[in-house]
Amino acid sequence: MRRFAYQQSQSIYDKLETLLAWVNAHAKQGLKVLVDNGHGSDTPGKCSPDARNGLKHSPLYFKEYAWAREMANMMCDVLNALGIDAELLVPEVEDVSLTERTRRVNAWCKRLGKDNVLLVSIHVNAAGNGKNWMSARGWAIYTTKGETESDVVADYFCQRAKMVFLPPLRLRLSKDKYLERDHEENFYILHKTLCSAVLVENFFQDNKEDVAYLKSDEGKASCLDVMVDGVINYMVNEWANILQ
Ligand SMILES: [Zn+2]
Secondary structure, three states: OOOOOOOOOHHHHHHHHHHHHHHHHHOOOOOEEEEEOOOOOOOOOOEOHHHHOOOOOOOOOOEHHHHHHHHHHHHHHHHHHOOOEEEEOOOOOOOOOHHHHHHHHHHHHHHHOHHHEEEEEEEEEOOOOOOOOOOOOOEEEEEOOOOOHHHHHHHHHHHHHHHHOOOOOOEOOOOOOOOOOOEEOOOHHHHOOOOEEEEEEEEEOOOHHHHHHHHOHHHHHHHHHHHHHHHHHHHHHHHHOOOO
16 A cells, blocks of 8 residues: 655544544445546647657656556545545556546446545646647636536535645636636536546646646645545535534
8 A cells, every 4th residue: 555645634634534434334335436547648649748759858758647547546545545435437558438438437326326426537737739838837627517516526626725736836716716616617527427526637737837846746745635635525524424
């Protein structure tokens, strides 16, 4: 088991371990967290300009599929260690089509009930066509259009992101207001899946500062922190209601 490098609120997580064990022991069926790691090794594009130009030894060589897989694996490890049922939606390294990924999610929804499944899709944003470094940067989260349970989930991610991603890092919130912090787009994986679903755009792969951050230990730990904390706080506050 990989050891998780939480810098912040270690004591909260120690307490949560007991709470979450309770949730899992008492809930008829626990919440299943499906972690989608986006694209595959064979997906065209989806990398930094230095990776696109084949600069293998550049400190800014970055491939979205690899980073997202590393994050997804760590996220499952941490959630599993806390007693939460989490698993990779795409264990494969190659690209798995959106229709197949959606089919996998909905198969779980049919088996466990859609209210007992939560999908987190991990991505890294891009502003240009991949050839040039761009100025746009920052973290954002997406849900489908309209107000759904997914907005509640997304808000927990945003609350944590506000604490963790401080300037010069940028937060791209739609509006800094409850349930309106996320961006809304009917992305296929969000729109066609039956359960609550959020898609995280973890900074920009064509911005130099963002790529340096994403590749750093601090950046990885913080991106992971936001996603894990978002899931846990959603479960504890909204789903299990055990803190009352
Ligand atoms: Zn992506």
